[in-house]
Amino acid sequence: DVKVTQSSRYLVKRTGEKVFLECVQDMDHENMFWYRQDPGLGLRLIYFSYDVKMKEKGDIPEGYSVSREKKERFSLILESASTNQTSMYLCASSPLWTGASSQLEQYFGPGTRLTVT
Amino acid sequence: QKEVEQNSGPLSVPEGAIASLNCTYSDRGSQSFFWYRQYSGKSPELIMFIYSNGDKEDGRFTAQLNKASQYVSLLIRDSQPSDSATYLCALEGGSYIPTFGRGTSLIVHP
Numbered sequence: 001d002v003k004v005t006q007s008s009r010y011l012v013k014r015t016g017e018k019v020f021l022e023c024v025q026d027m028d029h030e031n032m033f034w035y036r037q038d039p040g041l042g043l044r045l046i047y048f049s050y051d052v053k054m055k056e057k058g059d060i061p062e063g064y065s066v067s068r069e070k071k072e073r074f075s076l077i078l079e080s081a082s083t084n085q086t087s088m089y090l091c092a093s094s095p096l097w098t099g100a101s102s103q104l105e106q107y108f109g110p111g112t113r114l115t116v117t
Numbered sequence: 118q119k120e121v122e123q124n125s126g127p128l129s130v131p132e133g134a135i136a137s138l139n140c141t142y143s144d145r146g147s148q149s150f151f152w153y154r155q156y157s158g159k160s161p162e163l164i165m166f167i168y169s170n171g172d173k174e175d176g177r178f179t180a181q182l183n184k185a186s187q188y189v190s191l192l193i194r195d196s197q198p199s200d201s202a203t204y205l206c207a208l209e210g211g212s213y214i215p216t217f218g219r220g221t222s223l224i225v226h227p
Contacts, residue, residue: 033215042219043161043205058214090160105151106215108160 003027004109006091012115019078021112023091030096032074033106034058034066036087043090049074050096081116088113120144121218123206129224136193138221140206143187150182150189153205155220161205165191196225 007022025032033048035058045058047066055066063085067075074093078085092106120143130136138152149168153161167173167180167189181190189208193200206218 040219043217045215048214056214105163105166106161108162111160 004091004093004107006089006109006112008112009110010113010115012117013078013081014117015082017078017081017116019081019114019116021076021078021089021091021114023074023076023093023109024072025074025093025107025109026072027093027095027107028071029093029107030071031094032068033092033094034064034074034076035090035092036060037090037111038087046076078114081114083116086114086116121206121208121216123204123218123221125219125221127222127224129226130196132196132198132225132227134196134225136196136200136223136225138191138193138204138206138223139188140190140218141188142206142208142216144208144216145184145187147208149209150180151207151209152178152180152189152191153207153217155203155205157202193223196223198225198227201225 004025013019031050034046035043037043044060046064047058049055049068052071065077089112091109094106122141151166152164154164155161165180167182170182173180177194179192201224203220203222205220209215
């Protein structure tokens with residue numbers, strides 16, 4: 001059974017703190033993604049990675065960074081948390097595109113609801 | 118910028134009816150189209166994908182793709198209250214960066 005896990009379901013941090021969100025997948029997927037989801041705005045891609053130590057900016061990378069030191073683990077870092085980063089953060093993974101599959105065959109983790117006060 | 122448009126709803130249908138969810142997109146280069154279901158408080162889960170024009174059926178679900186008109190639809194036959202969720206349309210263009218619509222809320226009432 002495929003599985004994507006995230007380190008916390010709920011997190012409360014103070015403005016200015018450095019925040020680490022961890023994501024681990026056990027499916028040996030090459031691709032991993034970080035999204036945030038806000039009411040009325042849908043899913044927005046922050047960063048993605050298609051290989052270890054590789055990363056690509058998504059639509060809203062400002063204020064975030066990522067790290068992928070191992071294939072199964074993709075971390076999202078908020079360098080200095082701000083209140084406008086209060087959101088639901090979703091991690092996803094997908095297999096390498098082969099022509100028979102797609103990077104959009106994504107498997108999502110349960111999400112981390114982050115509140116920055 | 119690729120855009121994916123969905124009516125936010127809610128779309129309300131009676132139990133047993135056909136629910137029709139629609140999605141239009143702006144990028145003619147889009148190749149792959151996906152439907153995700155998201156229950157309240159949960160993360161999205163993939164339910165169907167379609168690459169070619171026409172219909173693709175999987176149980177009570179049918180995805181329809183019309184690339185010339187740039188729309189993709191999801192039909193749910195014999196709708197059940199357990200189908201009540203938000204349905205996200207997603208597409209992938211040549212850059213392999215996914216784009217999601219904002220979702221349509223479906224309510225199936227007994």
